């Protein structure tokens with residue numbers, strides 16, 4: 001009996017190893033569910049958190065190693081990509097350490113730095129080490145946004161009005177839907193009569209929430225370095241209404257986090273004869289991509305929904321960067337996105353301060 005020679009077995013490509021610094025809600029409720037769907041290309045190898053119980057329990061969910069020290073994670077040869085999901089004040093030093101450890105790519109949750117100097121330092125280290133960095137501004141990786149980009153003609157140059165509007169339940173509600181998040185800190189009711197509380201809430205709103213759409217807005221604002229805040233108000237319990245202008249653009253940022261039953265997250269840009277509206281799925285919800293509608297005259301073209309959202313998009317991008325099949329975003333883009341957000345946060349706080357000073361003067 002003759003037997004056919006066996007065809008040589010084709011080895012499956014090994015998924016790229018991921019290490020995660022910080023295993024709080026964003027890791028548990030957003031990144032691990034996204035990575036679970038990408039098991040053929042990415043696999044979680046190591047989870048680090050300064051809280052040992054969190055590190056151990058979250059790592060056990062995905063069969064990864066765990067530790068409480070950044071050196072242990074960066075020294076683990078199974079870790080090829082590092083995701084930085086710790087609180088924002090640690091981002092810059094951890095991004096730099098991950099680049100210096102010679103990893104293949106780094107994802108840093110937003111914001112990747114807290115000031116322009118840190119951002120410049122990060123970009124210099126990334127250039128020196130050749131390690132690509134992306135920031136977790138997930139909407140910029142959403143297939144709905146990317147499809148709109150292919151089809152919006154000259155709208156970024158001709159738009160005069162841009163709006164970002166967010167109506168969401170508090171994060172905790174989504175986090176609890178998504179997973180059983182452990183170690184949630186208790187929070188009290190802020191004193192809304194204290195101007196420092198209002199300034200802190202508005203700065204947090206810009207750097208924590210609006211920042212998701214500021215790279216999109218910047219794309220439509222060529223004169224983004226010349227920004228002026230016309231009005232900035234805090235919305236209770238958490239939200240903001242901020243009106244801005246540049247010499248050529250009017251920009252509105254609105255957010256309300258309350259007990260709404262219907263989340264909405266939209267980005268809009270208008271010129272004299274065209275309009276773009278993108279409806280994003282809310283953060284935490286793994287419900288496919290944004291849907292973009294581009295209208296010129298009476299003709300509207302709709303793009304999406306596509307099967308994955310921006311979170312999965314950013315992980316796919318990282319895998320491609322680590323494999324060397326894609327070019328990273330320019331360091332200048334990351335720096336410009338961050339300084340745009342910082343400029344708006346500073347101008348927003350200054351607007352509150354000047355209104356407060358006027359009110360104090362009236363009472364004097």
Ligand SMILES: NC(=O)c1ccc[n+]([C@@H]2O[C@H](COP(=O)([O-])OP(=O)(O)OC[C@H]3O[C@@H](n4cnc5c(N)ncnc54)[C@H](O)[C@@H]3O)[C@@H](O)[C@H]2O)c1
Pocket residue numbers: 021022023024025026027030048049050051054085086087088090109110111136137138208283284
């Ligand atoms: N892209 C998004 O949609 C989105 C949503 C929520 C939060 N975020 C961002 O993700 C980051 C984390 O958010 P979160 O809600 O999980 O925050 P969190 O602060 O609740 O949790 C962070 C975790 O990091 C751990 N930690 C603290 N110090 C650390 C350190 N030095 N090194 C490593 N771990 C440390 C904490 O023990 C905690 O478990 C923040 O930068 C936030 O802005 C992004």
